[in-house]
Amino acid sequence: MNTSIVIADDHPLLLRGLTDFLASKGYNIVGSAADGKSAYNLIVKLKPEIAILDIRMPYKTGLEIAEECKKNNINTKVILITFDKEEELYDKAKAFGVYGYLLKEFAIEEIETCIKSVINNTPYFSEEIASYLNSSPINSHLEEISSLTKSELRIVKLISQNKTSSDIADELSISVRTVDKHRSNIVAKLGLDNKPTSLSIWANLNKDHL
Template sequence: MNTSIVIADDHPLMLRGLTDFLTSKGFNIIGSAEDGNTAYNLIVKLKPDIAILDIRMPNKTGLEIAEACKKNDLSTKIILITFDKEEDVYEEALKFGVYGYILKEFAVEEIETCIQHTLIGKPYFSQEIASFLNHNNSKKPKTLELLTKSELKIVKLISENKTSQDIADVLSISVRTVDKHRSNIVSKLSLDNKPTSLAVWSNSNKDFL
């Protein structure tokens, strides 16, 4: 397994623990850092496939690094690990196009699955995060009212990690039609055009679909 990874966390035990665990699983840890500036510089210099970042670090937070990577069109995929369950932090992570959002208490159990999802372009978020947010915000997102019945069917299938070809097969329509619907949905929801944006949005709202 040649997946290259940079890990950053200002808690040495967490940093060492994740590094040792992922190394034992065959991942290539090419750099580590205990602060945000060092982490971002490593991402720019080494161009890892994935960066696993603590959200709250000195100098630059994980969110600020994710924002900088998006702004500068860096190809490294971001996974955030955190103790935070605040909704605004989670929404910021979605806005910056992160691929994974994992609670630290479940990091060892979930990180390998999260990386596997990330490598094939599928977002992964701790189920505990989704459960917490749904418990604290049970109202159906108003943005869903903007979508047609056909678009809602497609969003639901996207939340189940279906590809455009899968969706075409399920709905008995062409891939071209699916892609046209996807484009319309992205426009209506005011998402950016990154391939993962709609998948992340659908995943975070799957309980309402």
Template sequence: MKSSIVIADDHPLMLKGMMNYLSSLGYNIVGSATDGSTAYNLIVKLKPKIAILDIRMPHKTGLEIAQDCKLNALDTKIILITFDKREDVYKKAKEHNIYGYILKEFAVEEIETCIENVICDRPYFSKELVPNLEKTYTNTDYTSLNKLTKTEIKILKQIANNKTSIEIADDLNVSPRTVDKHRSNIVNKLKLHGIHNGLFIWASQNKDIF
């Protein structure tokens, strides 16, 4: 049985369709809800690996649920599904440690890929969104790359290829803690502080230059 999932959407047809689709792929749907408060209570009670949430629901929005999960140190990883392409909403999602952000019109095409990335601790944002909303990462001062060591460049390349810290540690024959320390140093040198998954997004957007 694959990872446990809670799904919430205030549109019954969307909710039922997503549940049936993911169940057919072997995922363990442990709970569902049509409003945000019920969804959050299910997350607290059932502690699923992943929660797939409509961004706009009665009582609590998907963003508010994500914020509450972060404040209460809940381990459930949040994937938001939305029609909203606004940059301010997208940035708020990233601030609340959202692991996935998918547009509803591409949900069926992208949800399985998104889930599999999230299970491996890799963030996934809809390919239709990132090119338009990540411009801040493509305007970087690339001279900052000169400050990186050879090992940091190796790690940056692996991050760009969706490798986790554990996978990178195995490849470099070092501990995951050492890799995390290098990641922190890279973030400092490239000035990517304060934005969740900023290093991964920067590496993905700029992998052709290193």
């Protein structure tokens, strides 16, 4: 595993713990920082594949870094870790194209699964945060599940398992193009926007209802 990663957190123990843990698993930790400004400078300079960022840091928050990356077309995929369970922060993370969102108390347990999902261009959101936000407006689409065909519902279930279009195509013995066509139809039926992460977020939040 040579995935290049930058890690930033203003809590020294968590920063050290995540860095040592991922390095021991073979990931390429190219830089670490204790504040947001340093973290963003590292991302711009080193262009890592993934940046694991605390939401609340001095000088620049993880959300602000994600926003800057999106604005400046930086391809680094952002994973946010936080103690916060505020819906407003979660909504901002979605808007800024964040690929991963983990609660700190489960970070070590989930981080590898999250990274592997993100590497495959599939967003990963902690089940705990999804459960906490189960009353989020995104769940207002639940009644529209009944409009999905059996094939579409099966694909949504696989998406909720963080499977990529390629994984789904292999499992269902269909082409990736067919999977993508189904995804477009599902997005339209559920009234979601066309951002790449929207359907994955919706599926993860509603997996218990599928």
